[in-house]
Amino acid sequence: MLAFIIRRLLQAVLVMLAVALIAFTLFRFVGDPVNQMVGQDTTPAQRAELRESLGLNDPVPVQFARFIANAARFDFGRSYQFKQPVSDLIGSRLPATFELSFVSALFALLVGIPMGVYTGLNRTSILSKLFLTISLIGISLPTFFIGILLIFVFSVTLQWLPSFGRGEVVDLGVWTTGLLTVSGLKAIIMPAITLGLFQMTLIMRLVRSEMLEVIRADYIKFARARGLPDRIVHFRHALKNTLVPVITITGLQLGSIIAFAIITETVFQWPGMGLLFLQAVQNVDIPIMAAYLMLIAFVFVVINLIVDILYFVVDPRLRVERAVQS
Amino acid sequence: MTDTPSDTEAKAPGLMARVADSDILHSFLASKVTVVAALVALAFFIGAAFAPWIAPHNPFDLASVDLMDSLLPPAWQPDGDMRFLLGTDDQGRDIFSTILYGARISIGVGIVSVLFAAALGITLGLIAGYAGGRIDAFIMRLAEVQLTFPAILIALLVDGAARGIFGNLNRENSAFWILVFSIGLSFWVQYARTVRGSTMVERNKEYVQAARLIGIRPGLIMLRHVLPNVMSPVLVIATINLALAVITEATLSYLGVGVPPTQPSLGTLVRIGNDFLFSGEWWIAIFPGIALAVLVLAVNLIGDWLRDALNPRLR
Numbered sequence: 071m072l073a074f075i076i077r078r079l080l081q082a083v084l085v086m087l088a089v090a091l092i093a094f095t096l097f098r099f100v101g102d103p104v105n106q107m108v109g110q111d112t113t114p115a116q117r118a119e120l121r122e123s124l125g126l127n128d129p130v131p132v133q134f135a136r137f138i139a140n141a142a143r144f145d146f147g148r149s150y151q152f153k154q155p156v157s158d159l160i161g162s163r164l165p166a167t168f169e170l171s172f173v174s175a176l177f178a179l180l181v182g183i184p185m186g187v188y189t190g191l192n193r194t195s196i197l198s199k200l201f202l203t204i205s206l207i208g209i210s211l212p213t214f215f216i217g218i219l220l221i222f223v224f225s226v227t228l229q230w231l232p233s234f235g236r237g238e239v240v241d242l243g244v245w246t247t248g249l250l251t252v253s254g255l256k257a258i259i260m261p262a263i264t265l266g267l268f269q270m271t272l273i274m275r276l277v278r279s280e281m282l283e284v285i286r287a288d289y290i291k292f293a294r295a296r297g298l299p300d301r302i303v304h305f306r307h308a309l310k311n312t313l314v315p316v317i318t319i320t321g322l323q324l325g326s327i328i329a330f331a332i333i334t335e336t337v338f339q340w341p342g343m344g345l346l347f348l349q350a351v352q353n354v355d356i357p358i359m360a361a362y363l364m365l366i367a368f369v370f371v372v373i374n375l376i377v378d379i380l381y382f383v384v385d386p387r388l389r390v391e392r393a394v395q396s
Numbered sequence: 397m398t399d400t401p402s403d404t405e406a407k408a409p410g411l412m413a414r415v416a417d418s419d420i421l422h423s424f425l426a427s428k429v430t431v432v433a434a435l436v437a438l439a440f441f442i443g444a445a446f447a448p449w450i451a452p453h454n455p456f457d458l459a460s461v462d463l464m465d466s467l468l469p470p471a472w473q474p475d476g477d478m479r480f481l482l483g484t485d486d487q488g489r490d491i492f493s494t495i496l497y498g499a500r501i502s503i504g505v506g507i508v509s510v511l512f513a514a515a516l517g518i519t520l521g522l523i524a525g526y527a528g529g530r531i532d533a534f535i536m537r538l539a540e541v542q543l544t545f546p547a548i549l550i551a552l553l554v555d556g557a558a559r560g561i562f563g564n565l566n567r568e569n570s571a572f573w574i575l576v577f578s579i580g581l582s583f584w585v586q587y588a589r590t591v592r593g594s595t596m597v598e599r600n601k602e603y604v605q606a607a608r609l610i611g612i613r614p615g616l617i618m619l620r621h622v623l624p625n626v627m628s629p630v631l632v633i634a635t636i637n638l639a640l641a642v643i644t645e646a647t648l649s650y651l652g653v654g655v656p657p658t659q660p661s662l663g664t665l666v667r668i669g670n671d672f673l674f675s676g677e678w679w680i681a682i683f684p685g686i687a688l689a690v691l692v693l694a695v696n697l698i699g700d701w702l703r704d705a706l707n708p709r710l711r
Contacts (some may be wrong), residue, residue: 210693311597
């Protein structure tokens with residue numbers, strides 16, 4: 071168990087180093103950092119001074135080491151366009167993105183699992199076919215277009231929900247939340263559905279195919295033979311055994327939800343990290359791009375690590391196999 | 397040399413007969429959804445390829461565009477004009493024509509970037525599978541790290557970096573290639589993994605050993621002998637990836653980092669129309685969006701069918 075975790079940790083560190091190298095290369099070699107930081111009227115002497123103080127004259131490996139040391143403290147310098155520390159900018163945008171991602175994942179689970187169970191149990195019913203067709207269309211519709219359709223129906227035509235922003239936000243010190251006000255809750259509905267729809271169809275299809283497998287298993291037949299009501303057989307016995315892969319996929323998808331939030335945040339002008347990153351790409355603001363890349367990589371690596379370890383804890387067969395091998 | 401032409405002559409009718417009698421054709425005709433999807437996709441491809449001849453108006457010819465015609469609703473609405481079936485945008489451009497021209501750019505970027513991704517992935521996969529050892533480990537580790545990130549994020553990063561490097565160049569000419577480059581770079585991994593796997597199997601077969609024995613250079617063996625034998629799964633990936641590439645292009649263009657508004661793709665058209673959604677001119681955004689969704693759905697359905705049809709385990 072310990073050896074497994076250590077090996078996983080080592081791999082995670084390697085991935086982070088590789089990503090850091092890419093981020094560093096971006097920062098150092100795409101455009102000239104000094105030119106980006108100063109205005110037209112800066113003298114060559116001042117530029118040289120800045121270059122020296124930033125350490126850009128040091129050997130590249132030394133610069134890379136310094137980049138990593140700074141990155142570990144989440145110091146990525148100042149944004150070229152806002153002239154503010156990148157960590158402050160991202161820190162102020164982080165809660166909006168995390169809240170949106172969390173609500174989307176919740177939506178995907180709470181809607182996707184029941185739909186998957188239903189379509190798995192009633193393969194031939196018309197409603198099942200309808201669900202499957204909807205999910206196929208849902209996968210083919212680009213995320214941004216789903217958002218636009220929702221805005222068109224619920225904001226423009228029916229005028230039920232706001233089309234942009236986070237609504238009223240409550241400041242809790244380090245965290246700001248929109249989940250405590252009515253306008254904040256109304257504002258999150260459409261972005262969360264837009265972002266979660268793809269994951270929802272994924273979870274639905276997964277639960278459906280797992281249910282189809284499980285329902286044929288002997289212990290389900292026995293449970294039925296014992297005269298247990300359908301509800302208990304389906305939810306206590308069958309569903310429980312489909313949940314391990316569902317948890318894994320949801321965990322792994324959480325990272326891509328955060329990344330895909332870029333698109334949703336643009337459609338709904340949601341003031342999160344994704345919108346910040348997109349502005350950075352449009353204006354070639356490398357420090358923000360580098361910081362965002364490192365942050366997303368970190369989230370991915372941590373989630374992967376947790377899922378791997380959870381797998382180990384949840385599935386006893388893995389442990390037995392390893393014990394036999396060693 | 398003399399028997400080469402007769403060889404192909406003898407093969408040509410045989411090939412036609414083989415196609416007409418093949419499992420693939422039967423399975424294609426048996427699946428009605430696929431036939432419909434193929435017809436829809438074909439209509440899109442023809443419409444895109446011959447847009448200048450099919451489109452009722454040339455939306456980019458300033459002489460034929462009249463500002464008096466701006467913001468007209470679709471023809472079936474009270475204020476609609478029969479000349480503009482799906483209405484016009486704020487500059488008086490016919491939406492149906494801009495969709496045809498937009499599909500041209502969307503499909504163009506999609507196909508070229510799939511070709512680029514396939515070429516890159518196949519090359520790296522062949523090298524990794526054939527060479528093995530350290531080269532293999534390096535390429536595959538690279539692929540693994542990239543696979544942890546969603547393709548759209550990679551495409552955005554490459555796009556940002558490319559624009560940082562080529563920023564001085566003319567935006568309109570470079571936009572197409574920057575898009576192709578960023579989409580291609582974000583989709584190569586799947587090809588590389590598949591080709592590597594089959595190459596490792598083929599590498600140890602007798603015909604490769606024979607080729608090696610008579611002293612053919614490794615590059616030539618990979619290209620002429622191994623490559624034709626590992627291509628069929630690549631075809632399936634390429635079809636499914638075409639849908640993904642079109643979506644990615646549309647998304648990048650929608651986000652404002654794709655093709656410029658002067659040469660709009662379907663994604664750019666939705667972006668332009670987005671601003672008019674609130675003032676009631678919904679058709680400017682919704683019709684290009686529907687066209688995009690239908691195109692992607694059709695290509696996806698063909699890809700799904702192709703995957704099942706070429707999978708021997710499902711026969």
